Amino acid sequence: MSAPNSDYDPVEVTPLHPDEIARVVREALDAVAGAVTLAELKQVRLDHAGDRSPLALANREIGALPPQARKEAGQRVGQARGEVNRAIAERTAALEVAEKAARLAAETVDVTLPVDREPVGARHPITTIQETVADIFVAMGWEVAEGPEVEAEWLNFDALNLGPDHPARTMQDTFWIKSGESASQESGMVLRTHTSPVQARTMLTRTPPIYVVCPGRVYRTDEADATHMPVFHQVEGLAIDRGLSMAHLKGTLDHFARAIYGAGMTTRFRPSYFPFTEPSAEVDLLCYVCHNDPGAVAGCRTCGGEGWVEWGGCGVVNPRVLVACGVDPEEFSGFAFGMGLDRTITSRYDIADLRDLWDGDIRFTEPFGVGL
Numbered sequence: 001m002s003a004p005n006s007d008y009d010p011v012e013v014t015p016l017h018p019d020e021i022a023r024v025v026r027e028a029l030d031a032v033a034g035a036v037t038l039a040e041l042k043q044v045r046l047d048h049a050g051d052r053s054p055l056a057l058a059n060r061e062i063g064a065l066p067p068q069a070r071k072e073a074g075q076r077v078g079q080a081r082g083e084v085n086r087a088i089a090e091r092t093a094a095l096e097v098a099e100k101a102a103r104l105a106a107e108t109v110d111v112t113l114p115v116d117r118e119p120v121g122a123r124h125p126i127t128t129i130q131e132t133v134a135d136i137f138v139a140m141g142w143e144v145a146e147g148p149e150v151e152a153e154w155l156n157f158d159a160l161n162l163g164p165d166h167p168a169r170t171m172q173d174t175f176w177i178k179s180g181e182s183a184s185q186e187s188g189m190v191l192r193t194h195t196s197p198v199q200a201r202t203m204l205t206r207t208p209p210i211y212v213v214c215p216g217r218v219y220r221t222d223e224a225d226a227t228h229m230p231v232f233h234q235v236e237g238l239a240i241d242r243g244l245s246m247a248h249l250k251g252t253l254d255h256f257a258r259a260i261y262g263a264g265m266t267t268r269f270r271p272s273y274f275p276f277t278e279p280s281a282e283v284d285l286l287c288y289v290c291h292n293d294p295g296a297v298a299g300c301r302t303c304g305g306e307g308w309v310e311w312g313g314c315g316v317v318n319p320r321v322l323v324a325c326g327v328d329p330e331e332f333s334g335f336a337f338g339m340g341l342d343r344t345i346t347s348r349y350d351i352a353d354l355r356d357l358w359d360g361d362i363r364f365t366e367p368f369g370v371g372l
């Protein structure tokens with residue numbers, strides 16, 4: 001910086017000349033007005049109001065002026081800097097408002113746009129009922145047992161007192177598995193026609209007391225139509241212990257019925273025949289729609305005016321089955337039951353066509369609840 005000089009005329013010092021100051025201010029104001037983003041404005045501030053801007057440089061010249069000239073020059077430069085700073089501040093405020101408005105506009109969510117999310121699945125009612133049944137029995141201390149769907153003929157039939165010539169073999173239309181190309185080559189395997197072979201498997205592999213429940217898929221050679229499917233679901237129960245009787249069976253099924261359909265539900269037995277139980281019964285549920293109420297039963301569509309709906313088969317395990325499966329019938333006795341789950345669901349929810357259970361259509365399964 002030059003030393004004070006009494007001859008020094010600020011008007012003669014170019015950076016301090018009023019015209020020059022006015023020009024620099026105009027230039028700064030034009031630049032401020034021309035900045036359209038905050039980033040651009042930042043650069044303008046550096047160029048026109050920063051340490052190296054023409055006005056800052058002019059300011060520095062003031063110190064070199066003779067004292068009497070400093071005041072006037074200082075006012076001129078001060079006003080100029082004030083004017084530029086004010087313009088920058090105003091422009092900053094304006095650009096901030098504009099940028100915020102632009103951001104809000106860009107981030108606006110159009111809630112009317114269709115969502116492109118993948119639909120989630122829903123639990124199938126068959127899965128849900130299988131788990132519910134398993135839970136009910138596990139709560140009583142029973143275990144869940146499983147067996148294969150391609151089953152040994154011996155376990156599906158013979159062990160259950162259905163020998164090769166037993167007429168009741170024809171009660172269950174069976175898918176036989178061939179072992180070779182020729183139709184005459186039997187493999188000794190079938191698609192299980194019921195979940196009862198799991199009874200035999202369990203007795204052969206465990207020692208009593210046995211309390212197992214077995215939900216699973218079974219097969220019969222039925223044509224698919226609204227009320228039949230070649231594949232459907234059953235749940236099997238087997239209890240083997242000392243001193244078990246038909247009374248325990250009835251009590252267990254009543255509890256099962258109430259656990260699914262609520263208090264007031266009950267079951268009834270009708271005499272029946274199964275080779276693997278003796279005595280045997282068909283078990284019916286009190287109609288869960290009309291409750292066999294005299295005022296409502298006549299017109300009830302669910303039970304067809306019967307007051308009861310079919311639920312499954314049951315009985316006291318035939319001693320011949322115990323022997324075939326290595327359990328001493330002198331020491332142990334037991335009961336077994338088997339229910340169809342598909343019809344339970346179709347009648348419960350008034351589903352007219354059994355095939356709806358198999359279509360895999362999410363619109364069918366969704367109303368039964370719980371997205372996955």
Ligand code: PHE
Nearest residue numbers: 194196274313314336337338
């Ligand atoms: N397995 C029989 C059926 O499929 C049902 C049943 C199971 C009957 C257990 C008695 C005991 O029809």
